[in-house]
Amino acid sequence: xxxxxxxxxxxxxxxxxxxxxxxxxxxxxxxxxxxxxxxxxxxxxxxxxxxxxxxxxxxxxxxxxxxxxxxxxxxxxxxxxxxxxxxxxxxxxxxxxxxxxxxxxxxxxxxxxxxxxxxxxxxxxxxxxxxxxxxxxxxxxxxxxxxxxxxxxxxxxxxxxxxxxxxxxxxxxxxxxxxxxxxxxxxxxxxxxxxxxxxxxxxxxxxxxxxxxxxx
Amino acid sequence: xxxxxxxxxxxxxxxxxxxxxxxxxxxxxxxxxxxxxxxxxxxxxxxxxxxxxxxxxxxxxxxxxxxxxxxxxxxxxxxxxxxxxxxxxxxxxxxxxxxxxxxxxxxxxxxxxxxxxxxxxxxxxxxxxxxxxxxxxxxxxxxxxxxxxxxxxxxxxxxxxxxxxxxxxxxxxxxxxxxxxxxxxxxxxxxxxxxxxxxxxxxxxxxxxxxxxxxxxxxxxxxxxxxxxxxxxxxxxx
Numbered sequence: 001x002x003x004x005x006x007x008x009x010x011x012x013x014x015x016x017x018x019x020x021x022x023x024x025x026x027x028x029x030x031x032x033x034x035x036x037x038x039x040x041x042x043x044x045x046x047x048x049x050x051x052x053x054x055x056x057x058x059x060x061x062x063x064x065x066x067x068x069x070x071x072x073x074x075x076x077x078x079x080x081x082x083x084x085x086x087x088x089x090x091x092x093x094x095x096x097x098x099x100x101x102x103x104x105x106x107x108x109x110x111x112x113x114x115x116x117x118x119x120x121x122x123x124x125x126x127x128x129x130x131x132x133x134x135x136x137x138x139x140x141x142x143x144x145x146x147x148x149x150x151x152x153x154x155x156x157x158x159x160x161x162x163x164x165x166x167x168x169x170x171x172x173x174x175x176x177x178x179x180x181x182x183x184x185x186x187x188x189x190x191x192x193x194x195x196x197x198x199x200x201x202x203x204x205x206x207x208x209x210x211x212x213x214x215x216x
Numbered sequence: 217x218x219x220x221x222x223x224x225x226x227x228x229x230x231x232x233x234x235x236x237x238x239x240x241x242x243x244x245x246x247x248x249x250x251x252x253x254x255x256x257x258x259x260x261x262x263x264x265x266x267x268x269x270x271x272x273x274x275x276x277x278x279x280x281x282x283x284x285x286x287x288x289x290x291x292x293x294x295x296x297x298x299x300x301x302x303x304x305x306x307x308x309x310x311x312x313x314x315x316x317x318x319x320x321x322x323x324x325x326x327x328x329x330x331x332x333x334x335x336x337x338x339x340x341x342x343x344x345x346x347x348x349x350x351x352x353x354x355x356x357x358x359x360x361x362x363x364x365x366x367x368x369x370x371x372x373x374x375x376x377x378x379x380x381x382x383x384x385x386x387x388x389x390x391x392x393x394x395x396x397x398x399x400x401x402x403x404x405x406x407x408x409x410x411x412x413x414x415x416x417x418x419x420x421x422x423x424x425x426x427x428x429x430x431x432x433x434x435x436x437x438x439x440x441x442x443x444x445x446x447x448x449x450x451x452x453x454x
Contacts, residue, residue: 053256053259053260056231056232079231080236093437096435097437102236123437124437126233127235
C-alpha cells in the first residue's frame with residue numbers, strides 16, 4: 001500500500017500545484033499568525049478552491065476559538081481540521097460536533113510517556129498526528145514545523161485504533177528510514193520541503209513525494 | 217419479510233479523506249445495512265479506494281448515472297465489478313435507459329446478490345421555478361411521482377425519496393417498490409439549523425425502507441453508539 005503524504009504549510013499556488021501534481025493525498029493550510037506559513041482566510045480560499053477534491057484540504061489551527069473557526073470555515077472549504085495546540089479531548093469533540101468536519105489531533109512527542117495522551121482522543125478525533133514536541137531551548141518555537149524529529153523508535157511496533165500520521169523533521173532523505181522504523185502509512189512534511197521557513201520549494205516537494213512513492 | 221432496524225440504516229461516508237473513510241467504514245460497516253459513497257469519493261479514489269473503504273460491508277454507490285442508454289449500460293458494467301448493493305441513476309434519463317440498465321444489472325447478478333437500481337427523481341435542490349425553467353411539469357411532487365412511476369414501470373427496484381415525498385411515493389408505487397430516504401436525522405443529534413426534519417422512525421412509519429444517515433453517525437463521538445440509538449428508536453415504533 002502506498003504511503004499517504006501531507007504537504008503542510010502550503011501558502012502559494014506553485015507549492016499547491018507541486019503537491020497535487022506529485023500525488024500528495026493531503027495539503028495543509030496554516031491559520032496561526034505566529035507561523036511564517038500562516039494564511040488569512042482570504043488568502044487560503046482561492047488555494048483551497050483550486051485544490052478541490054483532488055486532495056484532502058486540511059486547516060491547521062492552534063487552540064482556536066469558535067469565532068476563529070467560524071470566520072475561516074465560512075470562507076475556506078476544508079475537509080479536515082488539524083488541531084495543533086493544547087485542545088482538551090472535550091474541546092476537540094466539541095469542535096468536531098459543531099463544525100461537522102473530521103478532526104486530526106496533533107500529539108507532541110519527546111519521550112515515551114507523551115504517547116499515553118493519545119488515548120484521550122480516540123473517541124473524539126478522526127486522525128492522530130504524532131509530531132516532535134517543540135524543543136525547550138528553541139527560541140520562538142512553533143507548535144510544529146521546527147525541523148526537528150523525535151525518537152522514531154518510540155512508535156515502533158505500536159498500533160492505534162485511528163489512522164495516524166508521522167510528522168517532525170521529515171525530508172526526502174530520511175523519509176524511508178522514518179517509515180521503516182515507525183511503520184507509518186501516512187507522513188506529514190513542512191520545513192523539509194522549504195528553501196527557508198515559510199517558503200515552499202516545488203522541487204523539494206516533488207522529491208519528497210517521489211521518495212514516498214518509492215517506499216509504497 | 218420485514219427489514220431489521222439496523223439493516224435499514226445506510227451510513228453516508230461524507231468525507232473524501234481515504235483514511236478517515238476507511239476508519240469509519242471499519243467502525244460502523246458491520247452494524248448497519250451498508251455504506252454509501254458518492255461521486256466525489258469515487259472520482260477521487262476510484263474502485264480501489266471504494267473497496268478499501270467498504271471492506272466486507274455492503275456498498276451503496278451513489279453515482280446518479282444519466283446518459284444515453286448505451287453509455288449508462290457501459291458505465292454500469294464498469295462499476296458492477298464492485299458488486300454494489302444499491303446503485304443510483306437519474307430517472308429523467310428515460311424508460312429505455314432504465315430498462316437497459318435493469319437488464320444489465322440482472323445479467324450480472326450473482327445468485328441473490330443482485331445490484332438494486334434506484335432512480336433519482338427530482339433533485340432536492342430544484343423547486344417549481346427550476347422545473348418550469350427546464351421545461352418540466354410542476355409542481356415538484358407531481359414530477360417526482362411521474363418519474364417514480366416510470367422508474368417502476370422500467371424495471372428499477374426503487375427510488376430515492378426525500379422525507380416529505382415518502383408517503384406519496386409509497387401510495388403511488390405500492391408496497392413492493394424500494395424507497396430509500398436521505399435527509400432524516402434523529403431528534404437528539406446536533407443541528408446546525410432549527411429546521412424541522414423527519415426522524416428515522418418517522419420516515420419508516422411514512423413508508424421508507426432504507427434511510428441514508430451521515431453526520432449524526434459519522435460525527436458522533438461514538439459512531440457505533442449513535443447507530444445503536446437510532447436502531448432502538450426505529451424498533452420502538454415498529
